[in-house]
Amino acid sequence: MAEAKAKFGAPAKVPAWVNLGLIPFINLLAAFFISGLVILIIGDNPLKALEVLIYGAFGYPEAIGYTLYYTTNFIFTGLAVAIAFHCGLFNIGAEGQAFISGLGVGLAALYLDFLPFWMVIPIAILAAALFGAIWAYVPGYLQAKRGSHVVITTIMFNFIAFSIMNYTLVEILISKEAGGSPETREFAENTWLALAPDFTGMADSPLNFSFIIALALSVAFYYFVWHTRWGYEIRVVGQNETAAKYAGISPARNIILAMTISGALAGFVAVNELLGVHHKVIMEFTGGFGFVGIAVALMGRNHPVGIFMAALLFGAIYQGGTELAFEMQSINKEMVIVIQGLIILFSGALEHMFRPKIESFFRRAATAKAVEA
Amino acid sequence: MMKRLKIAAMAVAAVAVSGIAHAEDFKPAIVFDMGGKFDKSFNEAAYNGAEEFKKKSGIDYMEFEVTQVSQREQGVKRMARKGASIVVAMGFAQADAVKKAAKANPDTKFTIVDMVVDLPNVQSIVFKEHEGSFLVGMAAAMTSKTGKVGFVGGMDIPLIRKFALGYEEGAKYANPSAEVFQNMTGTTPAAWNDPTKGGELAKSQFDRGADVVYAAAGGTGIGVYQAAKDAGKFAIGVDSNQNYLHPGTMLTSMTKRVDVAVREAFESAKNGTWKAGIKVLGLKEGGVGYAIDEHNKGVLDKDIIAKLEQARADIIAGKIKVTDYMSK
Known part of the structure; x- marks a missing residue:
């Protein structure tokens, strides 16, 4: 082990807490610092803003409920983007896959609601996964067999999904009672997912059973990617397609598989939003979660634990940002987007800015210790 | 501890003030829908109406711009909880939010524009x-x-x-x-x-x-x-x-006089003439029309x-x- 550490060009061996804790923390600090400057420029108190942001995200039970509700969506889309990343694919169609899954949820919940809840809910969840999977299967197939790049096809499939959903909601599924608002009738109560129980104090927030599903899927994701042959094959294709072929692994099969799973995972956003919160199919329920999922997967290094942490961070920023808009009138929605953008910039895009310095510091410290000993 | 003291102090102050203040108690609130208050259209018209009210009466209003679907309910409920006398919600998409908030806060007045919500404390304004x-x-x-x-x-x-x-x-x-x-x-x-x-x-x-x-x-x-x-x-x-x-x-x-509708909702709530129910604004009521001014003479x-x-x-x-x- 000692020789491996000293090898030239080997990745820096720094304590894990530095890699996973300190560096993200410093990135976050830098982002907050710049945000603070911006807030100072518009003439408000940055420390108060930070306090409101944190209080708004974690300060009282309902806030935590909202934070975890956003987190749930980000876990789903983060995992969706991550599984595609493991196969070397860039799925930017999670938004459309989630949206079209709303149709699956809707059809199941609207037309099968005579079934008892323990039948209709699983069917609706499966329908969500199935619709998302189909929507991602097509770009996956085109990539694998025809060489059409998934970045292009998935983003175009977003628009097709929006148009299909717009058409079905305005022309077909629209409810007579909705007074012209493009939405379906309310689902029957037996299809609703359980909200957070009363004793948590979060019953007034949209947090629901989907959060448990998200945690379960995270565990399943870990097991699938690192402990099954399928996951192994997907990773091999992602790292080296030629080597995969040489080893007898079919890249085409795995590209399609990874994309299908990716779409199915994205589809769970519809479960959280429609079965858990709105109880009807509405427009715009995906709210950009699919796109933020890309940032979540990047920040979380495509690992379920990292994705959970990143999703929690984004959830906190979303909910804390809402609180900011409420409590500080000088901070409007554009300002909140600036703060969110800076955090993404520093912890995602500029991730390597501080890393070399910090790593070399700890390496030097480690060497000094070794010499002393 | 500090926080609790602060809350206690605030409560005392509130009790002390409530005896004298009347006009100052009026707290209007508005929740804009996605697009925001500067959308050069529907929400901006509402913003202009609210600003006009502020200029005339000198009473500031609370506002919130929705950016996420789930924020609608959060925003409307939040305004009610912050003690708003009247909450104006812009746009048909806020109907569900208003429905839930109005049921939870039966003493707060709600006005929704572009949609009908049939509850005893909701005023619905729709245009022809x-x-x-x-x-x-x-x-x-x-x-x-x-x-x-x-x-x-x-x-x-x-x-x-x-x-x-x-x-x-x-x-x-x-x-x-x-x-x-x-x-x-x-x-x-x-x-x-x-x-x-x-x-x-x-x-x-x-x-x-x-x-x-x-x-x-x-x-x-x-x-x-x-x-x-x-x-x-x-x-x-x-x-x-x-x-x-x-x-x-x-x-x-x-x-489409959204600005007038918003201003009137605030004003009527302030002087007590606000009424729940459906208000349909067409040609007859002057709610819609066509504009003639010096620019298109x-x-x-x-x-x-x-x-x-x-x-x-x-x-x-x-x-x-x-x-x-x-x-x-």
Whole structure:
């Protein structure tokens, strides 16, 4: 082990807490610092803003409920983007896959609601996964067999999904009672997912059973990617397609598989939003979660634990940002987007800015210790 | 501990103040929908109304701009909990949020614009956009030399189809052989703010022979009006009076007085005349109409105005029936 550490060009061996804790923390600090400057420029108190942001995200039970509700969506889309990343694919169609899954949820919940809840809910969840999977299967197939790049096809499939959903909601599924608002009738109560129980104090927030599903899927994701042959094959294709072929692994099969799973995972956003919160199919329920999922997967290094942490961070920023808009009138929605953008910039895009310095510091410290000993 | 002290102090102060303060107790609140208060259209009209109230009465209002679907309920409920005397919610999409918040806060007044929520503490304000659109449709068909007029909608939703249907009926009423081209900008909320695409759609309608085009598309309309100016054709504005944007090529604007509705909601809540129930604002109530000002004086012909006034009277009297897309 000692020789491996000293090898030239080997990745820096720094304590894990530095890699996973300190560096993200410093990135976050830098982002907050710049945000603070911006807030100072518009003439408000940055420390108060930070306090409101944190209080708004974690300060009282309902806030935590909202934070975890956003987190749930980000876990789903983060995992969706991550599984595609493991196969070397860039799925930017999670938004459309989630949206079209709303149709699956809707059809199941609207037309099968005579079934008892323990039948209709699983069917609706499966329908969500199935619709998302189909929507991602097509770009996956085109990539694998025809060489059409998934970045292009998935983003175009977003628009097709929006148009299909717009058409079905305005022309077909629209409810007579909705007074012209493009939405379906309310689902029957037996299809609703359980909200957070009363004793948590979060019953007034949209947090629901989907959060448990998200945690379960995270565990399943870990097991699938690192402990099954399928996951192994997907990773091999992602790292080296030629080597995969040489080893007898079919890249085409795995590209399609990874994309299908990716779409199915994205589809769970519809479960959280429609079965858990709105109880009807509405427009715009995906709210950009699919796109933020890309940032979540990047920040979380495509690992379920990292994705959970990143999703929690984004959830906190979303909910804390809402609180900011409420409590500080000088901070409007554009300002909140600036703060969110800076955090993404520093912890995602500029991730390597501080890393070399910090790593070399700890390496030097480690060497000094070794010499002393 | 500090916090608890603070709360206690605040409670004491509140009790002390509540004895004297009356007018200061009035706390209006408004929740804008997605698009935000500067969308050059629906939400901005509401913002103008709220600002007008603030200027007149000197009372500040609380506001929130929704950016996520789930924030609607959060925002409306939050305003009620912060002690708002009246919460005005903009847009049909907030109906569910208002429903839930109104049930949870039976003592708070709620006003929703563009949608009906049937609860004892909710006032619903809806507009007869089809009536106003009918009149500008007539104006378009009578001004057109080619007999072809265009319509550019924002997002393809029933509300916009309501504008389109009224416009088409108006055009056909004035000129039975008139041809109406209809295009929607898109199927996502981005369609409300895409002037480039609005301009392209207008140009394509001009290429097909249209010489008057009506935009009901929020910020997208800016591109439509610009395209009309560049091509030397006529455009019709929407919601606010937009005649001033391009004097000379703006034929008129279909006004939907959202600003008045918001201001009146605040004012009536303040002086106690606010009433729950449905308020339908059409031509009769002056809620919709067409704009004539110094910017389009020479543009809209006198004979046409006379005919429009006749049609307005006929619609109010029920002699002309304009179809409402929503109740079709």
